[in-house]
Amino acid sequence: MRAVVMRNHKLSVDDLPIPQSGPGEVIVKTLACGICGSDLHALKYTEKLVEASHRSGGAFTMDLTRGIVMGHEFCAEVVEHGPATKKTVKAGTRVCSMPVIISPTGVQTVGYSNENPGGYGEFMRLTEGLLLEVPNGLSTERAALTEPMAVGLHAVQMARLDKDDAPLVIGCGPVGLSVIAALRMKGVRPIVAADFSPRRRQLAEAMGADIVVDPKEKSPYSSWREVAVWPDPSRAPQQPPWVTGPAVRPAVIFECVGVPGVIDHIMTAAPQAARIVVVGVCMEKDAIEPMIGINKELNLQFVLGYNREEFAQTLRNIAEGVIPTDPLITGKVGIEGVAQAFEDLASPEHHAKILVEPWRS
Amino acid sequence: MRAVVMRNHKLSVDDLPIPQSGPGEVIVKTLACGICGSDLHALKYTEKLVEASHRSGGAFTMDLTRGIVMGHEFCAEVVEHGPATKKTVKAGTRVCSMPVIISPTGVQTVGYSNENPGGYGEFMRLTEGLLLEVPNGLSTERAALTEPMAVGLHAVQMARLDKDDAPLVIGCGPVGLSVIAALRMKGVRPIVAADFSPRRRQLAEAMGADIVVDPKEKSPYSSWREVAVWPDPSRAPQQPPWVTGPAVRPAVIFECVGVPGVIDHIMTAAPQAARIVVVGVCMEKDAIEPMIGINKELNLQFVLGYNREEFAQTLRNIAEGVIPTDPLITGKVGIEGVAQAFEDLASPEHHAKILVEPWRS
Numbered sequence: 126m127r128a129v130v131m132r133n134h135k136l137s138v139d140d141l142p143i144p145q146s147g148p149g150e151v152i153v154k155t156l157a158c159g160i161c162g163s164d165l166h167a168l169k170y171t172e173k174l175v176e177a178s179h180r181s182g183g184a185f186t187m188d189l190t191r192g193i194v195m196g197h198e199f200c201a202e203v204v205e206h207g208p209a210t211k212k213t214v215k216a217g218t219r220v221c222s223m224p225v226i227i228s229p230t231g232v233q234t235v236g237y238s239n240e241n242p243g244g245y246g247e248f249m250r251l252t253e254g255l256l257l258e259v260p261n262g263l264s265t266e267r268a269a270l271t272e273p274m275a276v277g278l279h280a281v282q283m284a285r286l287d288k289d290d291a292p293l294v295i296g297c298g299p300v301g302l303s304v305i306a307a308l309r310m311k312g313v314r315p316i317v318a319a320d321f322s323p324r325r326r327q328l329a330e331a332m333g334a335d336i337v338v339d340p341k342e343k344s345p346y347s348s349w350r351e352v353a354v355w356p357d358p359s360r361a362p363q364q365p366p367w368v369t370g371p372a373v374r375p376a377v378i379f380e381c382v383g384v385p386g387v388i389d390h391i392m393t394a395a396p397q398a399a400r401i402v403v404v405g406v407c408m409e410k411d412a413i414e415p416m417i418g419i420n421k422e423l424n425l426q427f428v429l430g431y432n433r434e435e436f437a438q439t440l441r442n443i444a445e446g447v448i449p450t451d452p453l454i455t456g457k458v459g460i461e462g463v464a465q466a467f468e469d470l471a472s473p474e475h476h477a478k479i480l481v482e483p484w485r486s
Numbered sequence: 487m488r489a490v491v492m493r494n495h496k497l498s499v500d501d502l503p504i505p506q507s508g509p510g511e512v513i514v515k516t517l518a519c520g521i522c523g524s525d526l527h528a529l530k531y532t533e534k535l536v537e538a539s540h541r542s543g544g545a546f547t548m549d550l551t552r553g554i555v556m557g558h559e560f561c562a563e564v565v566e567h568g569p570a571t572k573k574t575v576k577a578g579t580r581v582c583s584m585p586v587i588i589s590p591t592g593v594q595t596v597g598y599s600n601e602n603p604g605g606y607g608e609f610m611r612l613t614e615g616l617l618l619e620v621p622n623g624l625s626t627e628r629a630a631l632t633e634p635m636a637v638g639l640h641a642v643q644m645a646r647l648d649k650d651d652a653p654l655v656i657g658c659g660p661v662g663l664s665v666i667a668a669l670r671m672k673g674v675r676p677i678v679a680a681d682f683s684p685r686r687r688q689l690a691e692a693m694g695a696d697i698v699v700d701p702k703e704k705s706p707y708s709s710w711r712e713v714a715v716w717p718d719p720s721r722a723p724q725q726p727p728w729v730t731g732p733a734v735r736p737a738v739i740f741e742c743v744g745v746p747g748v749i750d751h752i753m754t755a756a757p758q759a760a761r762i763v764v765v766g767v768c769m770e771k772d773a774i775e776p777m778i779g780i781n782k783e784l785n786l787q788f789v790l791g792y793n794r795e796e797f798a799q800t801l802r803n804i805a806e807g808v809i810p811t812d813p814l815i816t817g818k819v820g821i822e823g824v825a826q827a828f829e830d831l832a833s834p835e836h837h838a839k840i841l842v843e844p845w846r847s
Contacts, residue, residue, distance in 0.1 A: 173777075180754060181781035272837060283783070337564035388776065407776040415749065415768040416534075418788035420542035422644070425786040 127483065129463040130192035134168060138462040139192065143251040144289045146207025147228060151253050153220065157269040157457075157480045159198035160466055162260025162298060162383070163406060165386025167195065167237065170408045170468065174237075177179035177408075181253055182260055188239050196244030196481065197224035197236035200265045200273040202249070209300055210253045219259040220251075221271045223436050227252045245463055257437055260444040266457075266480055267450045273478065274448060275439040278310075279431035280404045284377050286313050289360075291374040292354035293345060294318040294334070294381060295391060297325040299453070300404050301381035306448040309333030313353050322473040331452035346394045349376065360447045379404055383412045384406025388425070392417050400424045453478045459485035488844065490824040491553035492529060497825040500553065505603055505611040507568025508592040509588060512614050514581065518818075519605025519842045520559035521827055523744070524767060528556065528598065529828065531769045535598075538769075548766045549600050557605030557842065558585035558597035559633040561626045561822025562612070571614045579614075580620040582632045584797050588613045605826055608809025608844045618798055621805040627818075627841055628804050631811045634839065636800040639671075640792035641765045645738050646730060647674050650721075652714035652735040654706060655679040655742060656752060657693070658686040660814070660839055661765050662742035664694045667809040670694030676713050680706035683834040692813035707755045710737065740765055746772045749786070753778050761785040820846035 130139045145166035146152050167174050175187055187193055203218050208341040214220060224243065236243025241250065259268040281304060286292075294301050297320035301373050308316050315335035320326050326337040334351060338345045353373040355361040361372035378391055383405025389412055391401055404424060418425070431439070442448045456479040458466045466479045491500045507513050536548055548554055564579050575581060585596040587605065599606025602611065620629040628740055642665060647653075653669050655662050658681035669677050670675050676696035679710055681687050687698040697713060699706045714734040716722040722733035737760035744766025750773055764786060779786070792800070803809045817840040819827045827840045 177775065177777040178781060181778045243810070384774075403776060403779065406780055410773050411776050412771050412773050414538065415744075415764060415772050415788065416538040417542045418764065418786070419790045420539060421788070422790055423788050425779070425788075427776065427784050429780045429783050441503055 126236040126247035126430075127350055127460050128194045128242055129460055129481075131168060131171070131195055132192045133318045134171065136168065136467065141194070141242065141246065143248045146205065146250050148207065148209040149228075149253050150207040150226065150250045151203050151210060151214070151256070152207070153201035153249050154204050155196070155244045155247060155483045156200050156202055156219065156265045157482050158196040159269055159273060160470060160479045160481060161198055161273065162470075164195045165467055165470060166406060166408055173408055187237060191239045193237065193239060194242035195236050196246070197234070198269055199224070199244035199249070200259060200268040201244070201249060203256070204248070206253070207250075214253065214256050214258060219265060219268065220256040221259060221268055222251050222255045222257065223433065224272065225252070225255070226250065227255065229469055244461070245481055245483070251321060257440055259440070263277065263444045266454055268440065269480055270450045270453060270478065271436065271440045273299050274306060274450070275277065275302050275431040275436045276300060276404065277305070277307040278439050279435050280304050280379060280402055280428045281307040281311060282435060283426055283428045284400060284402045286311060286377060287375070288313065289374050290377045290380065291349065292316055292347045292377045294329070294379045295345065295387065296320060296381035296383075296405060297322070297329040297334075298381065298473065300383075301379070302328055302377045302453065302477060304381055305329055305332045305334050306406060310442065310448050316439050317345065317349045319354060320473070324474050325477075328477050332449055344394070346396070347448070349394070376400070377402065381405045385406045385409050389413050392423055395423060396422060397421050398423070400426065403427045418485060447450055454480055456480070457482055457485065459483065487608035488821050489555045490821055490842075491576060491601055492532070492556055493553045495529060495532065497529065497820055502553075502555070502603065502607065504609045504740040504789065507611050508699065509567065509568065509570040510589075510614055511568040511611045512564050512571060512575070512617070513566040513568070513737040514562035514610050514612055515565050516557070516605045516608060516610060516844045517561050517563055517580065517626045519557040519844070520630055520634060521824070521831060521840045521842060522634065523831075524560055525556045526828055526831060527767060527769055534769050543809070547596060552600045554598065555603035555607045556597045556602060557607070559630055560585070560605035560610070561620060561629040562605070562610060564617070565609070567614070568611075575614065575617050580626060580629065581617040582613045582620060582629050582801055583618065584794065585617045585633065586613070586616070587611065606821070606842055608845070618801050620801070621686065624805045627815055628811045630800065630841055631839065632797065632801045632804060634660050635664050635667060635804060635809060635811070636797045637661060637765070638666070638668040639800050640796050641665050641740060641763055641789045642668040642672060643796065644787055644789045645740075645761065645763045647672060647738060648736070649674065650735050651738045652710065653677055653738045653740065654704065654710045655690070655740045656748065657681060657742035657744075657766060658695075658698075659742065659834065661744075662740065663689055663814065663838060665740045665742055665765060666690055666693045666695050671803065671809050676714060678706065678710045681834070682782060685835050689813050689838050693810055705755070706779070707757070711757070713786065737761070738763065742766045744768045746770050750774045753782075753784055756782060756784060758782050759784070761787065764788045815841060817841070818843055818846065
């Protein structure tokens with residue numbers, strides 16, 4: 126099969142054997158697969174990703190001397206059932222799945238593995254028990270957004286939001302947009318979102334942000350403070366006596382940038398007792414000032430991925446139109462176009478999500 | 487009055503005017519005042535403390551060119567009532583108070599301020615409304631432990647502990663010992679505590695730690711894991727499929743060291759989904775690896791001080807013997823001995839808490 130293979134920090138198009146299904150597995154034909162910021166990270170920092178994953182008990186155990194087919198945001202079509210399958214999902218059915226394979230020997234990722242090619246190739250093998258049917262009437266390209274949108278839902282769930290909380294989203298790339306959609310769905314508003322890119326601010330509005338801020342023009346924290354003042358100050362919880370200014374609702378700040386320095390910047394700018402949810406993946410060492418965290422009693426919640434229920438709920442949400450997805454898809458490429466798409470995605474001015482359609486000529 | 491004055495990173499004994507009481511304030515005679523690790527920090531990093539406090543909306547607004555009388559862990563005796571006081575607490579009564587003064591112009595700290603000398607001097611001015619009477623039968627020196635013991639109670643409250651949580655205390659200086667006492671009082675056990683110093687490990691046991699670990703001999707995280715395994719695995723919440731080994735109870739790790747590198751070390755060694763409560767005050771920039779936090783979905787809760795209820799509850803707890811205090815007081819000095827006591831406290835082998843008794847000759 127034709128696939129985009131990552132080797133030595135480079136992408137190239139190769140011919141590979143079609144994967145073989147093990148017990149309980151199916152072979153699927155990839156219909157569409159989104160390119161994720163993590164894939165851009167992985168191409169640049171492959172060794173670092175594997176090393177950090179290894180040290181923290183993670184699942185990324187790639188052998189970097191062999192090729193890897195990335196792609197973990199997919200919608201696919203069942204083509205063949207392997208041994209010991211229940212055949213509950215018929216051949217020809219469109220499906221989504223969390224990008225993992227569960228086998229007797231453990232769990233492996235799809236798309237960050239030597240054995241399990243991801244969606245930048247024509248075929249994949251998947252675990253039958255994890256397949257979710259794409260509802261009739263839902264387009265393949267929207268279904269392919271399940272994975273990235275589940276990331277936002279999980280981040281928002283982990284934030285343990287209360288109706289009085291006032292959210293602020295820093296960074297409106299695909300992760301930030303996904304968080305905005307989940308916040309809007311939960312009805313925790315107003316949603317303030319900040320990004321330097323005009324295009325991304327436009328997307329943030331389309332996804333449901335109430336106020337978008339260009340940090341070059343105005344501090345996102347000032348904009349947040351203006352709308353986070355308690356309408357009824359008698360409902361405000363007591364603040365430490367040295368905190369001045371009008372009482373503001375509890376701040377929940379989503380870090381959706383993932384480059385060094387952003388966590389420190391947020392900690393310094395955050396109001397008293399803010400909760401900071403770190404969704405952006407920073408691959409490098411980063412510096413913080415614990416003293417700032419202590420003085421404000423900040424909380425940092427790091428989050429990763431989603432669970433099975435959140436993934437399934439996201440597919441339902443997309444099918445029911447509860448979360449917007451139309452603004453997100455800004456480009457489509459075939460296999461030959463993937464390397465160029467990676468380069469295009471490095472600049473925020475043109476794209477949110479580019480879908481790979483391996484069968485596109 | 488005689489007092490220990492901090493100026494230009496040095497301590498010296500000076501004669502100062504007795505403070506004047508403003509409206510709603512009383513003058514008290516200092517009976518005993520503990521030396522806090524924060525005072526050692528403040529002596530070394532005064533500018534940094536003021537600057538970080540300023541940037542994070544804190545209350546430390548010292549003018550460093552003028553002298554400062556530190557000391558915020560005190561028990562005192564009321565000697566004179568200022569104007570507009572209610573005189574609910576009679577002269578001669580022994581009292582404790584949170585080390586702050588609440589005035590019409592705002593809140594000021596006692597002991598980190600040019601205007602409000604702390605307990606390393608013979609007299610202080612305090613806000614009448616904040617005074618707590620020391621119960622009959624409770625010794626002055628135990629009452630002086632209210633402030634440092636309230637720090638541990640607050641940290642444990644902020645940890646939002648559940649009965650299934652398994653705590654680990656990293657560092658058994660006064661802050662760690664205070665956390666251990668609060669954990670023991672809450673009945674969240676077994677309590678695993680680690681420190682390189684044999685003396686501090688001994689104190690940790692005396693304060694209620696169930697298992698003490700010398701990190702030179704064995705990893706505190708291995709010791710923790712051994713006792714944190716679920717006795718009944720069927721009660722364990724589901725772990726991510728890639729996490730191997732027997733299911734362990736949720737980890738709550740208290741960072742009570744406060745030097746650069748410790749947070750990163752804890753993040754790297756912590757189990758999946760651990761909550762890390764940062765109680766130790768690190769005054770310098772510090773490096774972390776966000777990727778490790780993300781892979782494990784760690785939570786970092788920074789904490790500071792205590793609130794009014796926690797402070798009052800701690801005094802009651804000490805009076806009722808609910809938390810042990812006897813092991814803590816390892817030395818007493820007069821005003822002339824404070825500078826030497828600061829040096830002695832830099833080494834963990836000899837002391838937990840040294841009390842300053844300004845009237846001691």
